[in-house]
Amino acid sequence: MLLREVEYAKPASVAEALSILAADDGARALAGGQTLINVMKARAASPDVLVDLNGLDELKGIELGGDGTLTIGAMATYTEIAGAAEARARPILGEVCLQIADVQVRNRGTIGGNVCSNDPTNHLPPLMCAVGAQMTIVSQSGERTVPASEFFLGVYLTAVGPGELLTKITVPAGKRDGFAAVTLGADGTCIANAAAGINGSVRIALGCVDAVPVVVEPASADEHAVREAVRAAGIEPPADVHASSEYRSHLAEVLAVRAARQAAERS
Amino acid sequence: MGVVASSKAITVTVNGVEYEREVEARKLLIHFIRDDLDLTGSHIGCDTGNCGACSVIVDGGLLKSCMLLAVQADGATIETVEGLSEDGTLTPLQQAFSDHHALQCGYCTPGMLMSATALLRANPSPSEAEIKKALQGNICRCTGYWNIFEAVKAVAR
């Protein structure tokens, strides 16, 4: 509770948001706030200015393109994604969003906030990698697109630099996805998780085992190939009160297999 | 509009009453509701957004008011536990909580009631699984939840 002093701005447009962000390198975008505000309660990190993105319609909305490409506004909440007819084009998205935390958090938390905070236990960073999402980042100097596999740089650190904003996430068509996790109690914090996409090539992303999702691309989705690929990745997961490094590595392998199996079972 | 400031005058409507206050940008909505508006029915049980004792309904959506700044609620319509019953008569849900002994110390109850209220509005006849899912964000340390599930079932159509 009891945050440090902070300034607040509620821009009326993305352009305005960008200008405020550019003006002060201590400025941070405030999305759903379901992570950021808690970090500020702990006073572990303290932005100088909060730029509130809530209410910017440009960042909302979920659109399904003719080629099956999904475009999801960075400020789309988990509840909106789970409920949107368009999002069912890539069923895993809604399914995983419904496993995140609880109703209150899902009503406020956003896909953009989830990937930009990149807490190592978050669900969506590995999922975005597995489904081959593209992240659109804008700044006053223009727009760029970064593949999810290059988006995550560290805990609370992503390709979104000072003065930049993540505006939307584009997910290509596909249905054969899977997600598996061992959580602290039902729907709790992930101890380890894995997301798999086998649309064309096989891509599996491991969560909770490093500061960023670890992506492996086994030759096939069969158990042997997946286990081989995970071992080859040579992960050295952090140990914490819930899991030793060894146990986490083991979970990563088991969950990768389960996520791949779930993906393979979908048509 | 996008003016950068460390405090702001906001207007909120809580349980049908309109309030206008100057608030520091850093003030959490729960502190605003409890300390500034003296509506102490909503509680604080953690400092990490886990417990749900501060759950309120903002513009129709259930939220934890400890993960929202008061300034973000400018212009919003907020419902808290104090607004559930009129002239002291318990709502069917409040009555069911009492009938089924769904509260002991009563500290989590206001948040729990707001979550159950939001659920029943969206889904008047939830299954037990749906009830559990809807109450996942509210911690109770007294009851073990079983009687809370019973209370919600009792008012579910």
Place this chain on the structure above:
Amino acid sequence: MSGSTTIAPDPVEILAPQKQWSGQSIPRKEDKRLTQGEGVFVDDVKRHGMGYLHFVRSPYGHAHITSIDVSKAEEIKGVYGTLTGEEVASLTDPFFQLATPPGAHLKDYALAVGKVRYVGEPVVAVVAETRDLARDASELVEVEYEPLEALVDARRALDDATPVLHDDAGSNLMWEGVYEWGDLDAAFAEADRIVKIKELHFHRFNSTPLECDGALVEYNRGTGQWTIHTNNQFPGFAAIMMGPAMRTGLDKLRFVTQDIGGGFGNKITSHPQLVACCLLARKLNRPVQWTEWRTDFHLSMSHGNERWFHDTEVAVKSDGTLLGFRTKALDDAGAWLRYEPLGGVIWAQVTPGMYKWRNIRLEFTQVATNKAPCSPNRGYSRMQHLWFTERMIDIVAHELELDPVDVRKRNYVKAEDMPYETPNGCVYDSGDYAQMLDLALELIGWEGIDERKNEARSRGKIVGVGIGSTLDSGTNNFGQSRLINPELQFSGNNEVATVKLDIFGEIVVTLGTTPQGQGHETTAAQVVADILGCPVDDVHVRAGHDSYWNSHAGFSGTYASQFAVTGLSAVKGATDMLAEQIKRLGSVILGGVPVEALELAEGTVRIKDNPEAALPFMACGAIINANNAGLPEDLDVTLNCRYVYRPPFEVPDVERKFGNLTLTYAAQIHAAVVEIDPETGHYEIVDYAAVDDCGLRIHPQIVEGQVMGATAQALGAAMHESFEYDGDGNLLTPNFYDYHVPHALDMPPLRTGYIESASPFTPLGTKGMGEGGGAGIHAVCAAVQDAMRGHGDAIVYDSWNPYARVWELLNKPEHARALVEVVSS
């Protein structure tokens, strides 16, 4: 019982009330306000001009404080003032210690003085105009530390190389005592098998009430009196700790409480923080408000006792008859003795568990470590010991390939043995454990468990089933404190209630208790209404506690499973007095009818044979309070009655460590079915049954609610909750991020059952209850161990079994196997 030197109390005659209200689950009086957000919890109390207190806390597990500079903080506009350890040490004396030396030598103050001994220990208090400002200013307090090596593993506490926390004590040993009853040598000589268990560990957790601690303290300069609005759940204890330390009389400390957001024992030892608030309220001459946040609570408040059991040996006959056991208990008290070393004897209330073995030796050693201080936590000290007892039973069954049900039934104290005197002189009042077990097994579907295991196997899962039997000893005989320190002048117990009939006929009840959701206002009204023969709605029970009312005594409070005995017996006593006075007044007003000819019914006192001749309570109240001219001089009636209930206790025999330590011994037997995913160690409780016996139940729904709540806490503790520290003394689970308490989706299907064996020793046949949930930990441990049969045969050696440990038990059983050995003799 012949030939025994029992000091059992004489059975009292149970005056069964008309059962009009008692025994019914009537609507709780508390619920109307609590469901409308109209309760008054401590953080809801506000005063004009109050300042908010924020504690600067130690970032180190163990360090010297080399300097403290509060000047930068005090310079800020809106900061009212600060308090440092040095000031505290000059203004107060150290808190009184219950221990004999070396623990007795501890110098424990409201704030750290010279040294910090755990992460989160309060070092400086800052008071400011707003909560936020107080925290801002506390960040400007400059404290220089010289870090010292931290002691986090109690097993190293007494090594020569280990740093000593308290130079005053000269050692990390806080208290030790040897408890031995019966003839150990004979028992082990008679044994066919001796089961040896190298090490068992009961982990550190607490009940994390959803509301943390807090206070609003006002100081009255004119009277020199403090009014302490707080959620402390044992004001009687807080007062005797605070008064001498603050060099003031207890009547200068007024404790006021209305609603408390859960306590579970964790809100007994907030007296250091309360002293800091009191000193600042006087220093700054303004009300001081303190609210503890979740992370503060986890870091610093009331952890449950962590306990190791080493070199355990169990003497068993080949048929599973248990003869006795010996063990060495090592208790980790944390950095200070705030209620300890009472945990060193409280366990002895249930020395043999529910079993008939008579030969027991337990060497108890309590040490200090650089962790948060331990204090009572639901099931206080008995939970640790009963877990150990149940572990012995299931490990013996596991190793000797006996049926855990059979071993229990063979060794349980039997119904016909009641009242049963344990080897250490406790008198189990009543009960039928075998019948409870049968009920639990039926509820859990024990019969079909094999099919269930096979079905699970076909899905790649492993199912295990386990039993946890536990005692919920209630109503302490504080005389047991003398087994810790013979010099202590505490014994017995008491509780107070007042009942009056007011001028307009209102029946007003005040209690000495500090309920935290146990529904005292409701159950007290039930007892009163039954005796006075009036509707329960006509009985007004004042909410909360105020030590300025005359309705509190030295042991007043709500703790240690006793309200149904101490609280309600006080209510009954006061109401019986009032009933008798109403009749005496009635006999005068109704023309000299003998009292025996009168009865109380329908809110009147009336002539039994002529109910028309009735005097309404309203008239009684009016006559005594406002219209009393002409009443006989010798009519000694006030209609305002105070009664102190004093349970029948003797001072225990300190030499033999022998005596009845609590008045009642409620029981719970639980059964759990777990389903394990062997690939990950992830498991779920898929079925659960809890059977309770707490004697006659005044309000069955409230009793069941206590069983359910304690069960949920046990399941959380067994699977997820633990206060884990790293090597430097940092708490790794300082809030609900990593300290996972059960949520709605975690709850298994639950079936509850009960039997009612009235206590022969209590006025209402009731037994204290509410702390029996530990059975859940025992049952889950037993179920996990059962699942290991044929899968490495690991024994469960820790009370905390998160997925990671279960995976290890399955995949690396060697460690667990190495802990146990069976010797034939």
Place this chain on the structure above:
Amino acid sequence: MNVEGERTFAAPRATVWQVLNDPASMAKTMPGVESFDVHDDRRWTANVKIPLGLGGLKMKVDMEKTEERALEYAAMQIKGQGVGAMMNMRTTFDLGDAPGGGTAMKWTAEVKIAGPVGSMGQRVLQPIVNQQVQHVLGALDTQVQEALATQADKG
């Protein structure tokens, strides 16, 4: 928390050693360094704002070289104090000739963190520490290259 690793610099040992011994260059390796102040050749202080993505963590960092064997080994004690946060770090550098030419450096760091940052939990703490240590080593590389360049200019 202990982290360690090995790194090779495309530079002679003397250059790497020179950087390790130059408080100014070492101060520049701190993440988010805003200003620094050299007391003597063994001790310096830097004011840093460690970038944590969600907002920086301001710290005053005192560094002291506690041990050295020319061209071979150096040990440093680093103490960071921020508002409500605390970091203690003992780090060692072992220099040797890399097989393929250049300098091989074995490094270890024993990091202790206390304060509110800790309450965020290990799941974020350990990766953050790794991140920052990697940053320091990267910056060290830059410093080494700069030193090489300046030497080149002189030569």
